[in-house]
Amino acid sequence: xxxxxxxxxxxxxxxxxxxxxxxxxxxxxxxxxxxxxxxxxxxxxxxxxxxxxxxxxxxxxxxxxxxxxxxxxxxxxxxxxxxxxxxxxxxxxxxxxxxxxxxxxxxxxxxxxxxxxxxxxxxxxxxxxxxxxxxxxxxxxxxxxxxxxxxxxxxxxxxxxxxxxxxxxxxxxxxxxxxxxxxxxxxxxxxxxxxxxxxxxxxxxxxxxxxxxxxxxxxxxxxxxxxxxxxxxxxxxxxxxxxxxxxxxxxxxxxxxxxxxxxxxxxxxxxxxxxxxxxxxxxxxxxxxxxxxxxxxxx
Amino acid sequence: xxxxxxxxxxxxxxxxxxxxxxxxxxxxxxxxxxxxxxxxxxxxxxxxxxxxxxxxxxxxxxxxxxxxxxxxxxxxxxxxxxxxxxxxxxxxxxxxxxxxxxxxxxxxxxxxxxxxxxxxxxxxxxxxxxxxxxxxxxxxxxxxxxxxxxxxxxxxxxxxxxxxxxxxxxxxxxxxxxxxxxxxxxxxxxxxxxxxxxxxxxxxxxxxxxxxxxxxxxxxxxxxxxxxxxxxxxxxxxxxxxxxxxxxxxxxxxxxxxxxxxxxxxxxxxxxxx
Numbered sequence: 001x002x003x004x005x006x007x008x009x010x011x012x013x014x015x016x017x018x019x020x021x022x023x024x025x026x027x028x029x030x031x032x033x034x035x036x037x038x039x040x041x042x043x044x045x046x047x048x049x050x051x052x053x054x055x056x057x058x059x060x061x062x063x064x065x066x067x068x069x070x071x072x073x074x075x076x077x078x079x080x081x082x083x084x085x086x087x088x089x090x091x092x093x094x095x096x097x098x099x100x101x102x103x104x105x106x107x108x109x110x111x112x113x114x115x116x117x118x119x120x121x122x123x124x125x126x127x128x129x130x131x132x133x134x135x136x137x138x139x140x141x142x143x144x145x146x147x148x149x150x151x152x153x154x155x156x157x158x159x160x161x162x163x164x165x166x167x168x169x170x171x172x173x174x175x176x177x178x179x180x181x182x183x184x185x186x187x188x189x190x191x192x193x194x195x196x197x198x199x200x201x202x203x204x205x206x207x208x209x210x211x212x213x214x215x216x217x218x219x220x221x222x223x224x225x226x227x228x229x230x231x232x233x234x235x236x237x238x239x240x241x242x243x244x245x246x247x248x249x250x251x252x253x254x255x256x257x258x259x260x261x262x263x264x265x266x267x268x269x270x271x272x273x274x275x276x277x278x279x280x281x282x283x284x285x286x287x288x289x290x291x292x293x294x295x296x297x298x299x
Numbered sequence: 300x301x302x303x304x305x306x307x308x309x310x311x312x313x314x315x316x317x318x319x320x321x322x323x324x325x326x327x328x329x330x331x332x333x334x335x336x337x338x339x340x341x342x343x344x345x346x347x348x349x350x351x352x353x354x355x356x357x358x359x360x361x362x363x364x365x366x367x368x369x370x371x372x373x374x375x376x377x378x379x380x381x382x383x384x385x386x387x388x389x390x391x392x393x394x395x396x397x398x399x400x401x402x403x404x405x406x407x408x409x410x411x412x413x414x415x416x417x418x419x420x421x422x423x424x425x426x427x428x429x430x431x432x433x434x435x436x437x438x439x440x441x442x443x444x445x446x447x448x449x450x451x452x453x454x455x456x457x458x459x460x461x462x463x464x465x466x467x468x469x470x471x472x473x474x475x476x477x478x479x480x481x482x483x484x485x486x487x488x489x490x491x492x493x494x495x496x497x498x499x500x501x502x503x504x505x506x507x508x509x510x511x512x513x514x515x516x517x518x519x520x521x522x523x524x525x526x527x528x529x530x531x532x533x534x535x536x537x538x539x540x541x542x543x544x545x546x547x548x549x550x551x552x553x554x555x556x557x558x559x560x561x562x563x564x565x566x567x568x569x570x571x572x573x
Binding site: 080081083088111114115116118119120121123125127128130132133136160161162163164165196226227228229231 | 303307309310342352354363404
């Protein structure tokens with residue numbers, strides 16, 4: 001089936017949060033149970049960041065055991081390296097997915113580790129922004145989709161250095177085309193990319209297939225100065241950059257297949273996150289996503 | 300063009316400011332990598348300060364490596380200082396490892412063993428073997444071995460100067476006894492390596508390690524004949540049967556015994572044949 005046919009089977013999730021192993025252990029971390037109890041409209045689903053070597057932490061297991069919706073965010077696969085989808089890793093991914101029953105799989109389509117998965121090899125870099133790289137990555141997306149039976153939505157990673165002859169949005173447009181897949185657009189990561197490259201926050205969006213965007217991430221960021229250079233860190237604070245809000249606002253009306261928005265704020269207390277959640281809801285209120293969320297559109 | 304090769308160069312540049320300097324200076328710094336002129340130009344396009352926005356990258360990398368090499372790290376730090384260990388990330392061994400999709404801990408162990416100290420070398424080869432075994436799947440999950448005769452992925456062996464195992468065991472125990480753990484002990488120089496049992500370069504002993512459980516830390520290390528340690532080191536690279544038989548012969552097996560000896564080593568879980 002083509003993407004246009006497959007997307008109809010994906011559920012609408014709403015506004016949710018993300019976590020990764022041990023994120024909730026900090027004293028001031030987001031309390032998922034409190035969010036769910038006090039503001040269920042902002043805790044509609046949990047995006048679980050998974051590195052198979054670590055598995056699921058108690059917070060994720062509790063959420064899953066309650067039968068609540070999830071998505072599977074991989075943290076350990078280089079989609080452009082065929083050898084990375086080895087049988088042992090795939091077997092463990094499938095076992096975790098069977099336990100989670102996620103709506104789909106997603107994750108940063110970049111370099112999660114150099115060499116094989118091993119101690120000291122983990123990092124996260126953006127892909128080389130070239131057509132060759134997009135084709136190699138598309139093969140990995142198709143292979144992972146076929147192996148797991150789940151949609152695999154590639155996400156634009158953060159970075160300090162971007163190489164290649166394509167704009168990041170053009171790269172992901174080609175990737176979506178080659179893999180015939182939907183997309184996860186991280187608005188905060190895009191804002192960082194645009195700044196690094198000296199672009200305006202919305203540069204390139206006009207040629208980007210927003211209709212393929214199924215999920216959006218919003219997160220805060222901080223600035224620091226290194227050797228006189230202003231660097232934006234994707235540190236998931238609740239302080240969202242104005243550029244990120246602009247990107248979210250521009251996406252909203254055109255994102256006709258948007259089904260999930262994550263506010264990545266897992267290491268912050270609930271009270272500090274609520275204004276961000278509320279602003280996301282307001283920003284998308286008049287969009288197709290907002291209509292679905294309010295029960296005014298097809299879910 | 301190779302996006303994958305270019306991506307590996309990116310990793311090398313993020314770790315090694317000397318490589319960044321060479322590339323921005325236009326030096327022939329990447330003769331080992333097939334890149335197009337356009338790709339080489341891409342490497343110089345970013346503001347060069349962007350390659351150094353994470354000043355702790357090497358520190359974190361070294362920390363992860365020292366966790367796998369606590370005794371070798373302590374031996375090396377005591378002789379050469381921690382700054383010398385940081386230089387691994389500018390060494391040929393590091394760059395070759397990243398560019399060839401190798402395992403960093405294996406490259407680090409090899410690099411440590413070449414620093415010029417018998418004590419560092421002994422500990423590095425033991426801990427390199429342990430790292431190899433830790434990364435292998437448990438025996439029940441082992442993938443098919445490559446063609447030829449090879450040391451089983453869940454085993455290792457080395458031949459080292461007499462006293463190497465006692466020295467390594469003693470230092471490992473002293474590091475582990477530190478209240479904040481072996482890495483903290485290493486970084487603080489809390490264990491005096493001069494008080495560890497000495498090596499005797501006049502003789503050799505074998506040391507063999509095996510994965511003995513499902514957990515990655517379930518590795519048992521013990522003494523063995525030096526010849527067996529040497530054989531297992533040699534067969535980390537798969538060999539065909541004639542060269543394996545020759546190696547067994549060099550180690551003392553009679554021609555009519557080599558098949559039985561090899562079968563015994565397979566039965567012991569030390570060798571595989573595919």
